[in-house]
Amino acid sequence: MRKYVLDTVLWVEYLIGSDVGKVIAKIIENPQVIIIVPLTQLAELHYVVLRTLGEDVASEFTSTVLSETVVDVGDPQTYLLAAELKARYFHNLSLSECILVATARKFSASLVLRSEVINQVKEMGSELGIEVLGVEDIK
Numbered sequence: 001m002r003k004y005v006l007d008t009v010l011w012v013e014y015l016i017g018s019d020v021g022k023v024i025a026k027i028i029e030n031p032q033v034i035i036i037v038p039l040t041q042l043a044e045l046h047y048v049v050l051r052t053l054g055e056d057v058a059s060e061f062t063s064t065v066l067s068e069t070v071v072d073v074g075d076p077q078t079y080l081l082a083a084e085l086k087a088r089y090f091h092n093l094s095l096s097e098c099i100l101v102a103t104a105r106k107f108s109a110s111l112v113l114r115s116e117v118i119n120q121v122k123e124m125g126s127e128l129g130i131e132v133l134g135v136e137d138i139k
Contacts (some may be wrong), residue, residue, distance in 0.1 A: 003034045004110035005100050008044050010112060010135070015049065017060060022139050027112065035069040038078075038103045044073055044096055070107075078102045089124055093117055104130045112138065 005028050012022035014028055027033055037045075042065060050058035065071070072078075082098040090098055097113075101121060104111035111132040113121055118134045125132035 001032055001034050003036060004105050005036050005038075005104040005107070005109045005111050006119075007100065007111075007113045008041055008096065010047065011045055011113045012048055012052070012109045015053065015057070020135050023135050027137055034109075036103060036107050036109055037065055037069045037138065039071060040044070040096060040099055040100050042066075044102050072103055072107070074103075075097075077108050081105070085124075087126075090120060101128065101130070 006024065006027065010020065010024045014024045015021065028035065039086070042056070042062070045065065046062045046102055049061050053061075079099065079102070082095060082102040085101055086093060086095055086098040090101070093101075093121055097117065100111060100113075100126075105128050108130070110133055111125070112135070114135045115136075117130065122132045
């Protein structure tokens with residue numbers, strides 16, 4: 001089974017049914033795929049969905065994520081790697097985005113990012129041993 005870590009923005013695009021979200025649905029709705037969600041991302045997703053789409057949607061969405069993905073509570077090595085990546089290479093990424101990169105490395109998962117940050121991360125992807133994809137790479 002193929003494993004993925006998805007950028008938070010892509011989850012929101014999926015929820016609102018945008019064109020990008022329809023592409024991401026090919027991953028999210030595929031039963032042959034394992035999606036890994038860091039615990040910090042779960043909190044961020046709940047916050048963003050609660051703020052933008054309301055309590056009912058946020059509660060239902062969070063329940064679905066909890067039941068249909070692998071939620072990684074993290075470990076010190078993953079979080080320390082995320083901090084090192086941010087300090088050394090990814091100054092323009094948020095720490096949350098660096099946690100996604102570190103989580104993808106931990107699980108040998110493909111990392112799917114929004115177009116605004118993909119080039120910066122793609123350059124380091126092979127060095128980190130992860131596949132970095134943009135939405136346009138999803139078939």
